Amino acid sequence: MKKEVKLFVNGRRVDSRLPEQLRPIDMKVGVVSRADGSAEVRFGNTVAMASAYGPRELYPRFLQEEEAGILRVRYNMVPFSVDERKSPGPDRRSMEISKVMRLAIEPAIFLEDFPKATVDVFVDILQADGSTRVTGINAASLALASAGVPMRDLVSACSVGKIESTLVVDLNGVEDNNSESDMAVAMMAGRGEITLLQMDGELDKEEVMKLLSFARENCRKIYELQKQVLKEYREGE
C-alpha cells in the first residue's frame, strides 16, 4: 500500500503554508561570469540555475534557419538533486521537459532578428523539491534577459494543483508526489499570454479554470520579482 501522507494539518500545508501561498522565493542574476547571462532561482528548497549564450553562430551549418534564429533549451537534473541518485544524462522525462520549456520560452524571443544564429539556454536543477520545470523557466527567462537577448516579455511560471481536494499554489516535492492533480503554467505575464500549460490528474473544467486563474495571479507576482531583480542587477553593473 502507498504510505499515507497527511498534507494538511489545521488548514496548513506540510511546510506550514496556506493553500494559495508561494514558498519563499529568491532570485539572483549574473551568477556565472563565463555565461552571457545567468540566474539562480530558488522556490523553497528547489534550486534551478540557468546560463544563456547568444545569439551566437550555429554550427553545423545545416541546422541554420534562413529566416530566423533558433532557440535550444536543455533541462537537466544533476545526480544529487534527488533522494535516489539520478544517473546523469537525458532520460525521457528530461527530453519532454526540455521540449516544453523551449516552447514556453520561444514565443518571448525575437528570433526573427538573428537568422542563422542560435540562442542556447541550459538549466540545471541543483536541488529538487517539486515544481522544478517552472523554477527552471523562471531562471531561464532571467538568464536570457540578463544576456541582453531581445525579448517581447519575460516568461514567468508557477505550478498549481489539487491536494486532498484543495486547490493549491506552488507544490513542493511531497505534495507533488501525493497530488490528485498538478499543473505547470508559464506566461508572458505582461502580455497575458500562456506559453506553457501541462496538467495531469483528474479535474473538471471549472477546477482547471480556477487553477489557471491562480497560476495567472502568481505568475504576475513572480514577474514583478523578476523585473525587480533585473533592475537591481542593471543598476549594480
Added chain:
Amino acid sequence: MSRLQEKYALELLENGKRIDGRKFEEFRKITVEKGVVQKAEGSALVNVGMTKVVAGVKLEIGEPFSDAPGEGVLIVNCEFSPIASPDFEAGPPGEDAVELARVVDRALRESKCIQLDKLAISPEKVFMIFIDLYVLNHHGNLLDASALAATAALTNTRIPKVEDGEIIRGEFTGSLPVVFKPVVVSVCKIGNRFLIDPILEEESVIESRLAVGIRDDNKICALQKQGSGTFKFEDVERMIDIAVAKSRELRSFLA
C-alpha cells in the same frame, strides 16, 4: 511540405475553410479495428483519414514500483518509424515521439482506466503492461490517433495464464480490467479560430494546440500545450469545451 502548400493551407484556414472541405470541428473518417496482431495480448489499428497508427499490448511479469506495491505497471512507448514519413529518422525515439508517448501515458494513467491493483500475481510479482505505439502513416494528428489506438488495444487485451511464475503464451484467464475509456482530443488554434484533427498541411501552419485527455465522465485527466504559439486565458476554456464535446464522438469508435 512546400511553401506553396503551406501558404494555401493558411489562406484557406484564415478564410474559415479547410483543404479537404471539412468543418473546423469535424474529424476525418475514423476506423478502429481491434485484434489485428496475433502475437500481442491486445492490439488495435486506427485510421484517422490517411493517418494510421497500430498499438500493441504485451504483458510481462515484473516487479512493481516501490511506491506502488501490489499494483501492475503501465509503460507506454512510441516510435516514429521511417516507413511512415520522409521526416522520420531511424534510431532511438526523438523528443516528439517521447512527448507523444508521455502524454498518452498520462491520459491513461491519470484516468485510472485500468484497475492496476488487480494485476498482482504474487506479493513480489505483478503484470507489466507494455503499450507500444507504431505510426504506420503520418498524415497529421498523431497524438489523438495514438491515444485512440492505445485505449482500443487495452479494451482488447486478454490476461495470459501464469504457471509457476511463467506466462503461458496463447492461453488466457480473462480480460484486462478496463473501467474507463480515456481519449485525447487536440484542439488547434489559428488566429482566433479553433479546429480539430489537422492534416499535415494544416499542422505545418498551426502555431499552437492544446491536447486534452478526457475520461468517460468528462473529467480532464491530461493537458499539454504544444507548438510555439500562445493562448489567451479564454482560449483555454473554449478549447476544453470543444475537446469535451468531441471526445464523445471519438469514444463512440471504441464501443
